[in-house]
Amino acid sequence: MNSPSPIPRATYRLQMNRDFNFHQAAAVVPYLSALGISHYYLSPILKARPGSMHGYDIVDHNSFNPEIGSAEEFDSLVSILRQHGMGLIMDIVPNHMGVMGSDNAWWLDVLENGESSVYASFFDIDWQPLKAELHGKVLIPILHDHYGAVLESGELKLVFDSARGEFSIVYRGHRFPIDPKEYPRILQHCMKHLLDKLEQNPDVLEFQSLVTALGHLPARYEIASDRVAERNRDKEILKRRLAEVSAKCPEVSKCIAQAVVAINGNVDNPASFEDIHELIKAQAFRLASWTVAADDINYRRFFDTNDLAGISMESEQVFEATHRLILKLMAEGKVDGLRIDHPDGLYDPAGYFERLRRSTPPDAYLVIEKILVGSEQLPESWAVSGTTGYDFLNLVNGLFVDGASAMRVERVYRNFVGRQIDFEELSYRCRKLIMRVALASELNVLASHLARIALSKRRTCDFTLNSLRDALTEIVACFQVYRTYVSAAGISEKDIHYIRLAIAAAKWRSPATDTSILDFIENVLLTRITDGQDAAYRAAVTRFAMKFQQFTSPVMAKGIEDTAFYRYNRLVSLNDVGSDLYRFGLAPAEFHSANRERLRSWPNTMLTTSTHDSKRSEDVRVRIDVLSELSGLWRLRVRDWRRFNRVHKRVVKDRPAPYPSDEYLLYQTLVGAWPPELMADTPSPGDNDNWDSFSGRIEAYMLKAIREAKENTSWINRNAEYESALSSFVKRLLTPGARNKFLTDFIPFERLVARLGIWNSLSQTLLKLTCPGVPDIYQGNEVLDFSLVDPDSRRTVDYGRRQRLFDCLRGCSDTAGPSSSLSLLASMLNTPEDGRLKMYAIWKALGFRKEFPFLFERGDYQPLTVAGARADHVVAFSRTVNSKSFVVIVPRMVAGLLGDDVNVPPIGQQIWLDTHVLLSDGGGERSQSCRNVLTGEVFAVEDKLDLSRLLKDFPAALCSFV
Numbered sequence: 001m002n003s004p005s006p007i008p009r010a011t012y013r014l015q016m017n018r019d020f021n022f023h024q025a026a027a028v029v030p031y032l033s034a035l036g037i038s039h040y041y042l043s044p045i046l047k048a049r050p051g052s053m054h055g056y057d058i059v060d061h062n063s064f065n066p067e068i069g070s071a072e073e074f075d076s077l078v079s080i081l082r083q084h085g086m087g088l089i090m091d092i093v094p095n096h097m098g099v100m101g102s103d104n105a106w107w108l109d110v111l112e113n114g115e116s117s118v119y120a121s122f123f124d125i126d127w128q129p130l131k132a133e134l135h136g137k138v139l140i141p142i143l144h145d146h147y148g149a150v151l152e153s154g155e156l157k158l159v160f161d162s163a164r165g166e167f168s169i170v171y172r173g174h175r176f177p178i179d180p181k182e183y184p185r186i187l188q189h190c191m192k193h194l195l196d197k198l199e200q201n202p203d204v205l206e207f208q209s210l211v212t213a214l215g216h217l218p219a220r221y222e223i224a225s226d227r228v229a230e231r232n233r234d235k236e237i238l239k240r241r242l243a244e245v246s247a248k249c250p251e252v253s254k255c256i257a258q259a260v261v262a263i264n265g266n267v268d269n270p271a272s273f274e275d276i277h278e279l280i281k282a283q284a285f286r287l288a289s290w291t292v293a294a295d296d297i298n299y300r301r302f303f304d305t306n307d308l309a310g311i312s313m314e315s316e317q318v319f320e321a322t323h324r325l326i327l328k329l330m331a332e333g334k335v336d337g338l339r340i341d342h343p344d345g346l347y348d349p350a351g352y353f354e355r356l357r358r359s360t361p362p363d364a365y366l367v368i369e370k371i372l373v374g375s376e377q378l379p380e381s382w383a384v385s386g387t388t389g390y391d392f393l394n395l396v397n398g399l400f401v402d403g404a405s406a407m408r409v410e411r412v413y414r415n416f417v418g419r420q421i422d423f424e425e426l427s428y429r430c431r432k433l434i435m436r437v438a439l440a441s442e443l444n445v446l447a448s449h450l451a452r453i454a455l456s457k458r459r460t461c462d463f464t465l466n467s468l469r470d471a472l473t474e475i476v477a478c479f480q481v482y483r484t485y486v487s488a489a490g491i492s493e494k495d496i497h498y499i500r501l502a503i504a505a506a507k508w509r510s511p512a513t514d515t516s517i518l519d520f521i522e523n524v525l526l527t528r529i530t531d532g533q534d535a536a537y538r539a540a541v542t543r544f545a546m547k548f549q550q551f552t553s554p555v556m557a558k559g560i561e562d563t564a565f566y567r568y569n570r571l572v573s574l575n576d577v578g579s580d581l582y583r584f585g586l587a588p589a590e591f592h593s594a595n596r597e598r599l600r601s602w603p604n605t606m607l608t609t610s611t612h613d614s615k616r617s618e619d620v621r622v623r624i625d626v627l628s629e630l631s632g633l634w635r636l637r638v639r640d641w642r643r644f645n646r647v648h649k650r651v652v653k654d655r656p657a658p659y660p661s662d663e664y665l666l667y668q669t670l671v672g673a674w675p676p677e678l679m680a681d682t683p684s685p686g687d688n689d690n691w692d693s694f695s696g697r698i699e700a701y702m703l704k705a706i707r708e709a710k711e712n713t714s715w716i717n718r719n720a721e722y723e724s725a726l727s728s729f730v731k732r733l734l735t736p737g738a739r740n741k742f743l744t745d746f747i748p749f750e751r752l753v754a755r756l757g758i759w760n761s762l763s764q765t766l767l768k769l770t771c772p773g774v775p776d777i778y779q780g781n782e783v784l785d786f787s788l789v790d791p792d793s794r795r796t797v798d799y800g801r802r803q804r805l806f807d808c809l810r811g812c813s814d815t816a817g818p819s820s821s822l823s824l825l826a827s828m829l830n831t832p833e834d835g836r837l838k839m840y841a842i843w844k845a846l847g848f849r850k851e852f853p854f855l856f857e858r859g860d861y862q863p864l865t866v867a868g869a870r871a872d873h874v875v876a877f878s879r880t881v882n883s884k885s886f887v888v889i890v891p892r893m894v895a896g897l898l899g900d901d902v903n904v905p906p907i908g909q910q911i912w913l914d915t916h917v918l919l920s921d922g923g924g925e926r927s928q929s930c931r932n933v934l935t936g937e938v939f940a941v942e943d944k945l946d947l948s949r950l951l952k953d954f955p956a957a958l959c960s961f962v
Contacts, residue, residue, distance in 0.1 A: 004087030004336060006363035007385075007604050007857065009038035009849050010769070011089060011776045015612060015794050016043050017053045022069030022077045029077075031803050033084035034810070035782060035839075036846025039336065039365075040081060041089045043612065045074070046325070049098045049307075053794055054612070055091075056341065057098030057308060060105070061322040078334045087336035089365060092326055094352065095345035096302040097123075099309040100142055102175035107309065111138065112177035113235075114220035114284030116228050122318050124300035124310040124347075126445050134298055136221045137286045141293035141306050142174055151277060154267045156287070158186070158260050158276055162253065165243030167260075169280060171287070180235040181217040182282050183242075189259035189275075194251060203249035210245065214238055220284050291716070297441045302345065303554040304438040310550075314347040319355055330360050337365030339388060344370065344483050344553035347546055350382055351487065357383035365774075367606045371557075371578040373481050378602060379492065386605020389776060390578040393609050393618075395586065395594050396767055397573065399875060399892050400625040400760045403585025408631040413570040416638055417660040423568050423581050428509075430567070431477040431559035433710065438558060442551055447472055449544050453524060456537065460520050471506070471517045472548075478505035482556045483549040484525075488542050491526060499525050565615065566709035569665040573624035573672070576615045585628070588875045588892075592863035595877070599772035599861050607768050610778035610785070612794060617778075617787040620672035622764055623757030627671065629895035630753070637749050638667055644741040648732040650725040657725035662706055666730065669701060673786045674750050676833040681747060687736075695734040699727050701788045755902050756895050758784070758832045759955055763890035765838055766956050767875070769845040770888045772861055782842050783835030802839070809840055821936050825953050829905045841934065845958055848886070848933045852960075855879050855886060868915030873897050874947070876917045887930070889917055889950065889957040906955045912947035919943055930959040938962075 012032050014025055025040065032040075044055030047063045055065065064071055081088055099107040106119040114120065114136055115127055128135055143150045150156060150171070157170050158178075167178040167186060178186070191211060194204055217238075218231040246253045263279060265272035280287060288296070293306050300310030312318050329335040338360070343349045349368075356366065366384045372391045414420055435443050447469035454460040454468065479502045484495035503522045507515055523529040525545050530538040565575040574581055598605060609618035616624070627634045642663065649656035658666070677690050703723060706713055713719035733742055761784065768775045780787075780797035783805065787793040812824040828836045849856050859879030864887065866874040873896060876889045891897065891906050898906060906912075919941065930945075931938045935954050939945070941961075950957050 004038055004082075004085055005853070006336065006365060008087065008089070008337070008365060008774050009853065009856075010036060010846050011039045011041040011606065011774060012037040013041045013611070013776060013778045014043065015053075015779055016045050016055060016065075016068045017794075018051070018067040019053075019796055021067070022073040026077045026080045028799050028803075029080045029084055029086065031799065031806060033086055035806060035843055036850060037086065037777070038850075039087040039089050040077075041339065041776060042091060044091050044093055044341075045069075046092075049101060049103065052098075053791065056093050056096075056302075058093050059098045059101070059103045059107075061097075062325045075334070088334065089337040089339055090326065090329070090335050091339040091341060092323075093341045094311075094313045094322065095342045096308045096310050098307060100140070100174050100307040102173065108175065108177055111140075111283070111285045112179060113231065114138075114179070115223050116218065116220045116231050117284075118228060118232055120223075121315060122311055122321070124312050126298040129296075129298040130444055130448050131296060134286060134296065137284055138299055139288055139292070139297050140176065140285045141288050141290045141297055142171065143287060143289045144172075146289050147287055150287075150289075151273050151280075152265075152267065152270050154265065156276065156280070158263050158279070160256050160260055162246050162256075163243060165239035165241070165246065169276075169283075169287075176283070176285055176287070178279070179220055179283055180214055180238060181219060182279065184211045184215045185279055185282065186259050186263060187211050187256065189262050190255040194255045201249070201251070203245055203252060206241070206245050207249070207252050207255075210238060210242055294438050294440045295444075298445070300442065300550065302342065303558055304434075310345060312347070313352055316355075319352075323356075323359065327359050330364060337367070337385075340366065340368045340384075343368045345550060347550060348487055350379070350485060350489075353383040365604070371482050373556075373578060374580045374582075376481050377494075378605075379485065379494075380601055386602040386773070388611065389606040389608030389773070390576075390611070392598075392605075392607040392768070392771070392773065393611075393614070394576060394579050395591060396609065396764055396771075397576075397621055397625065398583065398586025399588065399591055399767075400622050400764070401571070401574065401585040402628040402631075402893055402896075403587070405628045405631045406584040409571055409584075409628055409634075412631060412635045412638070413664065415635075416642070416664050417569075421568055421570075423564070426568055427560050427564045428477050430563040431479075431555050432473060434555055434559040434563065435473055435476065437710075437716070439551070439555060442554075443469060443472060443476075446544070446548060446551055449540075449547065450521070450524065453537075453540050453544060454520065456540075463517055463520065467514065467517055468521075471510075471513060471521055474506035474510050474513070475502050475518070475521060476552050476555050477559075478502045478509065479552050479556065481552075483553045486525065486527060486542075486545045486549065496526060561615075562708050563710055566665075566705050567661065567711060569661055569668065571624065571628060572665060572668050573616065573621040573627075576621065577611075577613055589863070591875065592861075592877060595771050596861050596863075603772055603857070605773045606776050607771060607773040608776040608778070609764055609768055610781050610787075610793075611776075612778070612790060614778075614793065615789050616672060617785050617793065618764060618781060619757065619761050619784050620786050620788065622760035623753055623786075624668055624672040625760060626753045626756045626895060627668070629756070629893055633749070637745070638664065640745060641667060641742055644745065645729070645733060648729050650728065652719075652722050652725050657712075657722055658706075658729055659712060662702070662709075662712070662726065663729075665705060666698075666702055666733075669698065669705075669788070670733075670746070671750060671753055673698070673701075673788055674754065675786060676754070676784070679747060679751055679754070679833070681744075691734065691736060695731060697788065697792055698734065699730045701792060702726055702730055704789065752902050754833065756898075758837065759891060759894040759906055762837055762841055762956055763875070763892060765841050766845060766888060766890050766958065769842065769849070770856070770879070770886075770958065771877075772856075772859075777842070782839050784833070784838055805834070805836055805839060806843070809836060809843065822953055825935060829907070829954075832905070841956070844934050848958060848960065852884065852886075854881050855884060859885075865918040866915065867918060868947075869913040870897060870911070870915040870947070874915065874917070878919075885961050886933075887917070887919070887945065887957070887959040887961070889945070889947065889959070891951075891955055906951070908952050909948040912951055915947045917945040917947065919945065930961045933958040933960055 045065055045068050046058050047060035047065050048055045049057040106122055109119050110117040155171055159170050160167050169176040217235055218227040263275045265276055302308035346352050367386055367388050368384050370387045447465055450468050451465045454463040481498050484498055503518055507518055524541055527541055527545055530541045561577055675694055707715045712722045859881050862878045864876040864878055866876055873891055873893055875892055878885050878887045894906050897911055929938055930941050
């Protein structure tokens, strides 16, 4: 077997689920290996909730997901990868687990035993929340209606598992185990009758002793280690004995069945549910409507998702229990690296990374899903290889946005929606909205902790709970980054800066607030207030500061990514994870500066342009970027489309619906996602399925978008009338026919934008494959892909089609003679919509990376000066190690190059005129010739590269100096 390099040449992300398993992943290894991929990068493969399409709802960290495959099938996949010299990276989920249902043994144990569960400390549960009713309980917001209504409908059922000897409450596939100490409450319903009938029966006497013993179990709130061990041991023994006596004695079995029936009540008699109500009240869980989660939930969640519960990864016991299988696979050499999901949810990310690095092979590739905002940098002390690449995604996208058109694009948007939108104010309001409607309970927990700290000192004891909660709300709403990283080890200057910025902004926004409260919170967050204080006070302050950090991250994600980004639709290609909407476009100099800094600090970080969490695929994004170059034409088109489509609107709340902002989003979405097969002016008879499929995708996307925006409808409070109006609007727009003025006008414009977007895509792809870092390709994106946000981005990939395209490329390329190679290039340029151009560039660039890995691992990065008439439309740089170097040259903002004839590719003298790249800082002085890897052509070189010559057959260049 061939051992892969510890640092990937290129990763390929695969979404593993019941529709794409280990066997299917193994089948495409030869194809992806030939394409140049060095490592599979798998979505979570550990046991998740049945039917999960993403795998982040893990219920067992120590077994494989049976829907994906067995341990033997995993080993077979690894074996095939090794045969092709490839490695494997796993996506792991240390922040949370899937709960509810009936399959997470740890969670079920907590529900059964409360604080006395051996797993009580595994989950981040507040056992003493503000509501006294919830002390010692876990709120379970799972019911579809209010608790009383659900109870009296008979949907909450007591059941007895005779094989295991245990009672549970069941509800729609969910199981809630009954505290064994409360079993006598159930069994007393038939005990007297049973004793009267069979007083001397030994099985009945055994049953009686069991009931007595169950009542003497240690209570679920006893947390002394000896009492926990006693309860955990004895309850299992007693349940087994109950199962045995029930199986052995029909009268006992009948008695239990009768007790269950009696307790479950009768829907015709509401008073009959009192017994089951009292039984439920006595448990370690409190069942409630899903609508109360935001206010009362007392376990930390993944964002606001109730069935994903946060786990206490800071505990060494939890780390060992959740990483046993992962570390075993790495020690056995089956897994080469890890992608750590949502590290900002962890209590102590840096501590976790250190522990993980110590536990894995020293050369393991570890990347983290860290979202960096604006100029924020990854802490260099972290024991990881870098991020998963959202920072690069937003950086490279900026190259294809025309910064000079910012005001024009803003004006088109403002005129269409009829109002000025201040994004800073919008994002502030959206974060406050999230804290009010989705994360109020988490805020209450923080405020309660802070109030206890304030109460303990005479200078701060007058600060009320409400005033502290209000001040926290303002500070979090003003935070500029996802979180800081204060810990018991100290605080960095950068984090001090971010905290002080938020405090200052909160003071400016809240002139009526007592500033001494904000000053107090600032000192707590900076942990400066602990100087000279006792250990208990220092620990309380540090814990609050670290818990505060776990709160700001979901507020930022839900407030900005999942709310504001769906409301602010100026140019939606800029609205992606980690985007900085204050930066409209990016100059090449800024791009080069970021690349050089990455090479210095994080040379092995991942570079991505599409992920499973992207708001839009890479090719959708760069298509929409084109609108920034065509702002005048775009203004005219959306003006006409609005006029054409007025007839398709319905009146909702005295206004034509959909409303302008949603309509504007729809038009950009259609521009970005329009499939090549629907580009014809006149649809063919066989296109019905394609039209229906695309219409369904757009309708589903738009419904998700307006629910995420939370303005006219939402996931919690659906506005059926508005949603129906939107769905109808989409369907009418996308119904082909001679009378559809919109499509008649839209399709020619779309062909223009789509063609320009292809050149953007080609440039973006080549940059990702050659800039400092490890390129990642999201499944299916080796050709043009026009997917939208999840779940659209998780659709099944047609690998058969991609394999055929690749076989054709290889076959044509292997034909002898340079003329055949140029013929292939000409063919691809004539039909760029088929995706071969992108695949070809990936294949050639990754082949070059494989041939000269040292250039990409250690190569110095030098921006190259571009001169001439088209200099502003070029990005060029070199990578050099000793006497070996290569140069990358790609076009940008191609609309300005092509003028009226966008059907021609950006190649040749008529496009590039006198434009050239100077090689004084590159590698030209060390060689007199270079080979364009993408075309096979060899050029004599002195001190510059003339683009009219270099780009005469292909619109980008990767030149190796030989």
